[in-house]
Amino acid sequence: MEIVISRRLKQHLGKCNKLTSEQYGFWDGISTNNDIYKLINSVCEGWTNKHYIVCIVCDITKAFDCVCHEVLLSKLVHYRVMGIILSWFRSYLNDRRQRVHLEYTATHYFESEWESMNCGVPLGSNLGPCCLTYIYK
Numbered sequence: 001m002e003i004v005i006s007r008r009l010k011q012h013l014g015k016c017n018k019l020t021s022e023q024y025g026f027w028d029g030i031s032t033n034n035d036i037y038k039l040i041n042s043v044c045e046g047w048t049n050k051h052y053i054v055c056i057v058c059d060i061t062k063a064f065d066c067v068c069h070e071v072l073l074s075k076l077v078h079y080r081v082m083g084i085i086l087s088w089f090r091s092y093l094n095d096r097r098q099r100v101h102l103e104y105t106a107t108h109y110f111e112s113e114w115e116s117m118n119c120g121v122p123l124g125s126n127l128g129p130c131c132l133t134y135i136y137k
Contacts, residue, residue, distance in 0.1 A: 002126035005088065013079060064128055065120040069093045072121075096122065 039055075046053045072093065076086055100112040121128040 005085070006126045008085075009081070012081065016079065067121050068119050092127065093121070 043053055043055070073086070073090060076089055081089070096117040097114045098117055099114045101109065102111075103109040
């Protein structure tokens with residue numbers, strides 16, 4: 001179901017011209033290598049033309065953990081995702097729970113208590129990157 005919703009959302013946002021062509025890694029045929037190439041090419045061109053080169057790097061390794069569900073849902077409404085699909089997204093995000101499981105050996109392990117999640121998108125899901133890249137920008 002996630003794959004179907006992800007494809008449909010991508011099509012919908014593409015038709016509405018809500019996506020930028022520079023969202024590397026999520027368009028078909030465009031990978032993050034294209035982004036790296038563009039950066040290196042721009043730096044080399046600036047260097048050749050004796051321009052000042054400034055680069056700002058942001059670490060977004062925890063970006064998936066920080067997505068606010070309410071902001072994400074409001075962005076969906078802004079992009080005219082409504083009705084059953086919006087309800088499905090709300091259900092998909094709300095009342096999620098997680099815990100940590102550390103296994104030392106086959107018989108020794110640690111498990112934390114289950115905790116409710118009011119932010120973040122599920123890691124390893126098909127919709128996680130979709131939500132973060134297409135909507136939460």
